[in-house]
Amino acid sequence: MVREEKKREANTKIVKGTVTSCGDNYGWIENCVFFSIDAMIGPSRLRVGDKVVAFVEEHPLSYDLRAIEVCVLIEDDRPREAYSKIRELSVCVSKVRKDNICLADEYYFYLDSISKAILGFMPYEGDWLDIEYSLERRSSKITIHSLKATKCRHLQEVCVTSIHEQQGVLNHTIFFTFHSLKCPVGYTPLVGHVVNVVVVQSIRPNYNWRAVSMTPVNKLYRLGP
Known part of the structure; x- marks a missing residue:
């Protein structure tokens, strides 16, 4: 089935x-x-x-x-040539260009709808990912076999403490960007809102976590201002 x-x-x-x-x-x-x-x-x-x-x-x-x-779907027990052996790696996203994801300034892969849905969020520069991959012959492009955030946490009732243009901060310690944040339809976070969030490990100056999805705790927030 x-x-x-x-x-x-x-x-x-x-x-x-x-x-x-x-x-x-x-x-x-x-x-x-x-x-x-x-x-x-x-x-x-x-x-x-x-x-x-x-x-x-x-x-x-x-x-x-x-x-x-x-x-x-590539099975782990399927015979492969030596160069295409599946490898495991924890790596930082160094650059995102549309659906072209660069890793540690060395390899890259294309993030299609399927792998994006399995991952659950759109990667951002600084995100740490655990990947299983194989190398393509004479290329820096890799084939992804599995993909997940290196660290992921669900946090309850955190506060939006600042917003500036297309970015914001939760509890002064977790950053988010509006273009890569999943929210309920019609909801826009504002300073002072209390929310539940999913965060992933993501390194940038002054922050170690990035919020990838956000749901308001108070129903009065759901339609925004």
Whole structure:
């Protein structure tokens, strides 16, 4: 059966499954999720029996499932060439250019919708990530096999202590940026708001943590000013 990994919105989710049928231009995952060849991420064509991760949308009326992005799930016991051996690394994000994520000024990878949903947030310069990856031959580009924040914490009832332009601070110790912060629809944090947050380890001058999502504690805050 298809296993739900993480919900994105009311009618979208990330699933893992097996390709059960595949033609020249389309196929099915577990006989219930349809995908077209345009949804495939990566150079390899899918085959029956392939394990995949898919970003799936559910039609609001018919409830049909359709994958809009599909990529092969690489198993740890799959034979690989020496240069593509999976390695583990804790590393700092050195630069973010759209979906091009640079690591320690040495390697880079592209963050697609699937890996972004699994990670749960958009990386920011200074974030520390734990990755499993393999090197691509004669390239500084790497293939990501797993991705997570090195340290992640859930904090209850912290206070927004300052906001300046597109950045802010919680409890004078945790920073956030508006363009990389997930909030409930219609909510805008203001100084003095008490919120629950998810924070990840992220290094910048005077701070060691970055808030990646925020939910107001007081319902009166939910619609903003």
